[in-house]
Amino acid sequence: MKPTDFGANFYLYDDLFLKFSTLFGIPMPIPKAICMVESALGLDVRVARGLLNPSDVGNSASRDGVSWGLMQMKPSTCLVYDSFATPEKLNHADYSIKLGCQHLARLSNRLDQDEYNIVRAWNQGLRATRLQIAGEIPGRAEEYLTRYLTCKSIL
Numbered sequence: 001m002k003p004t005d006f007g008a009n010f011y012l013y014d015d016l017f018l019k020f021s022t023l024f025g026i027p028m029p030i031p032k033a034i035c036m037v038e039s040a041l042g043l044d045v046r047v048a049r050g051l052l053n054p055s056d057v058g059n060s061a062s063r064d065g066v067s068w069g070l071m072q073m074k075p076s077t078c079l080v081y082d083s084f085a086t087p088e089k090l091n092h093a094d095y096s097i098k099l100g101c102q103h104l105a106r107l108s109n110r111l112d113q114d115e116y117n118i119v120r121a122w123n124q125g126l127r128a129t130r131l132q133i134a135g136e137i138p139g140r141a142e143e144y145l146t147r148y149l150t151c152k153s154i155l
Contacts, residue, residue, distance in 0.1 A: 001150055002105035009041040015068065016097045023098075024105035030115065031071070031101050033152035034122055037144065038072035042093070047072070057087040069096030077103065119148050 003010040013035070021028040025132060032041075038138075039047040050060025050068055060068060067074045069090035078085035081102045089095050104118060111117040121129040124142040132139040 001154055003154055006036070006041045006043060009043055013041065013093055013097060016094055017101075020098045020101035024101040026101050026104045028106060028154050030103055030118065030154045031097065031155060032117065033148050034100070034104075035070050035097070037147045038152035039070050042070055051093060054091035057091070060091055061087065069093075071096045071100030073103065074098060079107070098099050116145060119145050 017028050017032045017035075020146055021031055035041055042048055042051055046060050046062065047068075047070060049056060051070070053060070057068065062068065062072055063114070068087040073090055073091075073096065075085045075087055075090065078090065078099050081099050082089070085099070086121075090099070100143065104122065107118045107121045107126060111121060111129065117129055117133065120139060120141040122131075123144040124139065128137065128140065131137045
């Protein structure tokens with residue numbers, strides 16, 4: 001994998017990643033690499049559709065129909081940060097990245113700033129990650145973590 005795989009999108013959202021990662025105290029490579037995994041920086045067809053037409057929530061939902069936007073977040077997760085979070089709002093790049101960075105900051109605080117566990121929790125949830133850390137369940141996010149690390153390596 002290399003930056004050219006993402007074309008012009010590789011740098012397109014860097015200002016937003018920098019702004020919100022700085023605001024919430026998260027190293028910029030973390031949300032950007034997660035976005036690369038989640039939506040290929042907006043190149044995923046459904047995400048691109050939502051970026052072009054945020055109100056088209058039916059055709060811009062994730063394949064499983066539960067998340068939206070560059071960061072592929074569930075509105076239910078976002079309610080912690082905005083009680084009026086909607087799929088349409090998540091289809092806006094700035095909103096998606098802002099809430100993604102807020103969520104990463106929250107996970108970071110709850111997981112002692114352990115990057116690998118933050119990424120695991122992003123994918124499988126905080127509860128499952130805590131159970132995995134305690135050795136009570138096997139992790140379900142190892143493949144996701146590997147993809148994340150591959151993306152992060154080209155930043």
